Amino acid sequence: MQLETTWVRELPGTYASVTLAVPSAPRLVAFNGPLADALGLDADVVRANASDWLSGAGLPPGASPIAQAYAGHQFGGLSPQLGDGRAALLGEWVDASGRRWDVALKGSGRTPFSRGGDGKAALGPMLREWVIGEALTALGVPASRALAVVATGDPVLRERRLQGAVLTRVASSHLRVGTLEYYALRGGLVQLHRLVGYALARHHPEARGASPALALLTAVRDAQAALVAQWMAVGFVHGVLNTDNVTLSGESIDFGPCAFVERHDPATVFSSIDTQGRYAYGNQPSITQWNLARLASALLPVIDDDDDVAVAAAREIVGGWGEVFEARMREAWARKLGVTVSDVGCIDGFLALLHAHRPDHTLAFRGLGAALREDRSVWARAGLAGPDVDAWYAAWRPVVTATRAVADAAAILDAVNPAVIARNHRVEGALASASAGDFGPVERLVAALQSPYDAALLDTELADPAPDGFTEGYQTFCGT
Ligand code: AMP
Ligand code: MG
Numbered sequence: 001m002q003l004e005t006t007w008v009r010e011l012p013g014t015y016a017s018v019t020l021a022v023p024s025a026p027r028l029v030a031f032n033g034p035l036a037d038a039l040g041l042d043a044d045v046v047r048a049n050a051s052d053w054l055s056g057a058g059l060p061p062g063a064s065p066i067a068q069a070y071a072g073h074q075f076g077g078l079s080p081q082l083g084d085g086r087a088a089l090l091g092e093w094v095d096a097s098g099r100r101w102d103v104a105l106k107g108s109g110r111t112p113f114s115r116g117g118d119g120k121a122a123l124g125p126m127l128r129e130w131v132i133g134e135a136l137t138a139l140g141v142p143a144s145r146a147l148a149v150v151a152t153g154d155p156v157l158r159e160r161r162l163q164g165a166v167l168t169r170v171a172s173s174h175l176r177v178g179t180l181e182y183y184a185l186r187g188g189l190v191q192l193h194r195l196v197g198y199a200l201a202r203h204h205p206e207a208r209g210a211s212p213a214l215a216l217l218t219a220v221r222d223a224q225a226a227l228v229a230q231w232m233a234v235g236f237v238h239g240v241l242n243t244d245n246v247t248l249s250g251e252s253i254d255f256g257p258c259a260f261v262e263r264h265d266p267a268t269v270f271s272s273i274d275t276q277g278r279y280a281y282g283n284q285p286s287i288t289q290w291n292l293a294r295l296a297s298a299l300l301p302v303i304d305d306d307d308d309v310a311v312a313a314a315r316e317i318v319g320g321w322g323e324v325f326e327a328r329m330r331e332a333w334a335r336k337l338g339v340t341v342s343d344v345g346c347i348d349g350f351l352a353l354l355h356a357h358r359p360d361h362t363l364a365f366r367g368l369g370a371a372l373r374e375d376r377s378v379w380a381r382a383g384l385a386g387p388d389v390d391a392w393y394a395a396w397r398p399v400v401t402a403t404r405a406v407a408d409a410a411a412i413l414d415a416v417n418p419a420v421i422a423r424n425h426r427v428e429g430a431l432a433s434a435s436a437g438d439f440g441p442v443e444r445l446v447a448a449l450q451s452p453y454d455a456a457l458l459d460t461e462l463a464d465p466a467p468d469g470f471t472e473g474y475q476t477f478c479g480t
Contacts, residue, residue: 001041001042001045001046001049001053001060001061001093002060002061002062003060003061003062003063003064003090003091003092003093003103004062004091004092004093004094004100005062005063005064005091005092006092006100006198007066007068007089007092007198008064008066008091010194010198011191011194011195011198013188013190013191014068014069014179014183014191014194014195015066015067015068015069015089016066016067016069016083016111016112016113017064017065017066018065018066018067018088018109018111018112019065019109020056020059020065020088020105020108020109021056021108021109021110021119021120022056022057023055023056023057023150023152023153023154023164023166024152024153024154025152025153025154026051026052026055026056026057026150026151026152026153026166027051027150027151027153028047028050028051028054028148028149028150029123029127029149029150029151029165029434029439030127030130030146030148030149030439030442030443031043031046031047031050031147031148032130032134032145032146032147032148033047034450035145035146035147035170036147038095039093039095039101039147039170040095040096041093046147046148047148050148050150050168051150054105054147054148054150054166054168055105055108055150055152055166056105056108056109056152056166059090060090060091060103062091063090063091063103064090064091065088065089065090065105065108066084066088066089067083067084067085067087067088067089067111067112067113068083068084068089068174068179069083069113069179069182070082070083070084070176070178070179070181070182070244071178071181071182071185071243071244072176072177072178072181072242072243072244072245073178073181073242073243073244073291073294074242074243074244075242075273075274075276075278076278078181079244080182080185081113081115081182082113082178082182082244083111083112083113083182084111084113084174085110085111085113085114085115085117085119086106086107086108086109086110086111086114086117086118086119086120086121087104087105087106087107087108087111087169087174088104088105088108088109088111089102089103089104089174090103090104090105091103093170099172100172100173100202101170101171101172102169102170102171102172102173102174103147103168103169103170104168104169104170104171104174105166105167105168105169106121106126106129106166106167106169107119107120107121107122107126107152107164107165107166107167108166118156118157120152120154120156120164121156121164121165121166121167122156122158122162122163122164122165123149123151123162123163123164123165123434123435124162124431124432124434124435125256125477126146126149126165126166126167127149127165127430127431127434127442128255128427128431129144129146129167129169129255130145130146130149130167130442130446131422131427131430131431131442131445131446131449132255132258132422132427133145133146133169133255134146134446134449134450135260135421135422135449135452136234136236136252138449138450138451138452139230139234139418139421139452140230141227141230141231141234141236141252142172142227142230142249142250142251142252143251143252143253144169144170144171144172144251144252144253145169145170145171146167146168146169146170147168147169147170148167148168149165149166149167149168150165150166150168151163151164151165152164152165152166162435163435169253171247171249171251171253172202172203172247172249172251173199173202173203173247173248173249174247174253175195175198175199175202175203175247175248175249176243176244176245176246176247176248176253177220177243177244177246177247177248177291177292177294177295177298178242178243178244178245178246179195179248180192180195180196180248180295180298180299181243181294181295181297181298183195183298184297184298184299184300184301185298187301189301189302192298192299192301192302193212193302196212196213196216196299196302197212199216199248200212200215200216200219202249203219203223203248203249203250204216204219204220204223207219210313211302211303211304212302213299213302213303214299214303214313214314214317216248216299217292217295217296217299217303217314217317217318218317220248220250220292220295221292221317221318221320221321221324222250222324223248223249223250224246224250224288224291224292225288225321225324225325225327225328226250226328227250227251227252228284228285228288228325228328229325229328229329229331229332230332231252231284232281232284232285232329232332233329233332233333233335233336234260234362234418234421235260235261235264235281235361235362235421236252236258236260236261237258237259237260237261237268237269237270237279237280237281237284238252238254238258238279238284239256239257239258239259239269239270239271239274239279239476240254240256240257240258240271240274240279240478241279241284241287241288241291243291243294243295246288246291256271256476256477256478257270257271257272257273257274257476257477257478258270258476259424259427259474259476260361260362260421260422260423260424261281261361262360262361262423262424262465262466262471263358263359263360263361263383263465263471264354264355264358264359264360264361264364265281265282265358266280266281266282266283267280267281267282268280268281268282269281270424270474270475270476271475271476271477271478272475272476272477273477273478285325285329288321288325289318289321289322289325292318292321293318296314296315296317296318297314299314300314327341330347333347333350333351334347335416336365336368336413336416336417337350337365337368337396337400337413338368338400338409338412338413338416339396339399339400343399345395346392346395346396346399346400349392349395349396350392350396353384353388353389353392356388357383357384357386357389358383359379359382359383359384360381360382360383360465362382362417362418362419362420362421363378363379363381363382363384363463363465364379364382364384365417366378366382366414366417366418366419366458367379367381367382367384368413368417369409369410369411369412369413369414369417370410371393372397372400372401372406372409372410372413373406373407373410378458381463381464381465382465400413414453414455415453416453417453418452418453419452419453419454419455419457419458419463420448420449420452420454420457420458420460420462420463421449421452422445422449423462423464423465423466424466424470424471424474424476425466425467425470425474426445426461426462427445429441430442430444430445445462448460448462
């Protein structure tokens with residue numbers, strides 16, 4: 001596991017070198033063998049060394065831990081100084097296909113950016129990052145993933161005394177909108193230019209534009225549009241879309257208060273601190289455009305020396321969000337319904353059913369394949385039935401079976417609409433068991449979530465919606 005450190009070498013002035021907190025009794029509690037394999041790491045070697053290399057006790061070869069500086073707009077207000085307060089980038093791993101991945105620890109102790117925080121993380125939230133990263137990845141949604149979780153043996157004081165843990169997070173990078181905001185705020189033109197060049201080369205090498213900054217802005221817009229459309233399709237609510245949690249790569253990161261919707265409802269909010277519903281399920285597209293405008297502002301000084309020229313060019317790109325996002329969203333809905341984007345009636349009709357009936361989002365889509373086979377049991381479980389459903393079905397069925405046999409059409413639908421997602425009551429139950437020392441439930445949950453389309457899982461309790469009343473009272477927290 002020989003790490004590289006291009007960030008340290010190429011981006012001086014954008015980080016602080018840090019010393020990691022040494023855990024008193026590190027114990028590996030979760031190891032992501034499939035991820036290690038996918039990255040071309042020697043899984044046996046990494047696993048054998050994980051409680052040392054991936055806990056703060058020691059370091060993997062080549063590592064040079066740093067805390068990255070960033071700012072961020074949090075719930076609409078500017079926080080000029082955030083940064084990695086409890087995380088450290090160890091270095092980068094380059095896989096067999098030449099892709100570069102950040103390998104970072106979370107919960108590894110205080111840094112110059114910790115402000116009043118303790119730099120620590122608790123076991124439950126770190127396991128949650130593992131579960132959600134695997135769930136999204138298996139659904140084809142770009143997301144950071146946990147390579148390992150190591151319990152530290154040290155307590156973490158929150159409202160209660162909790163077990164401490166360190167997460168090893170693998171991401172395309174941790175470059176955020178807030179990274180650029182930080183240097184824009186300080187007039188750090190040199191760092192801004194370097195960061196733009198680095199981000200383009202690493203994430204969007206094919207991007208083109210009148211300037212590198214405009215190329216980056218366009219590429220981030222397009223990547224975020226694709227990402228948010230996928231979130232909407234699977235019913236994912238990120239929960240805290242502050243600009244410091246929005247990546248330039250277009251990958252989902254920071255799984256604190258995130259959760260999946262049960263009943264389809266645009267107003268769904270789980271986060272305890274999101275009292276205004278700013279980051280509600282249905283607000284994610286518009287709030288991402290707002291975040292993109294913050295990126296555009298940060299980039300202005302490196303877009304053009306003439307302010308008016310820079311603003312006009314940036315405005316045009318940010319203004320294009322609606323069209324780009326809508327195109328990605330239509331493609332995603334069309335795919336889930338087995339139709340093409342031009343089958344507007346089918347798409348709008350089904351979305352209208354979701355709004356009118358508020359069925360279970362996941363089972364409403366999964367029930368499409370069964371419905372084609374004249375089996376409405378999944379839709380019944382979703383709470384989707386009625387004359388309007390029958391009417392929509394009668395119009396949709398000939399469209400989706402026009403060019404293929406019913407069995408083939410149903411199989412295609414089953415292959416794109418998951419039978420299981422990381423349902424909140426299952427996640428909470430599994431994490432509670434793990435915190436009490438039994439890791440079986442969370443291991444089984446993660447294993448099941450690796451094959452979310454598997455029809456056999458439909459017959460298990462993992463596919464069941466949360467019991468009545470659970471979702472209404474369900475709150476998530478920022479993992480601090
Ligand atoms: P998050 O809500 O995890 O995205 O974190 C927002 C900001 O708070 C980031 O700058 C974090 O580094 C910082 N932060 C969160 N928890 C802690 C902690 N326990 N100690 C120090 N900094 C923290
Ligand atoms: Mg964050």
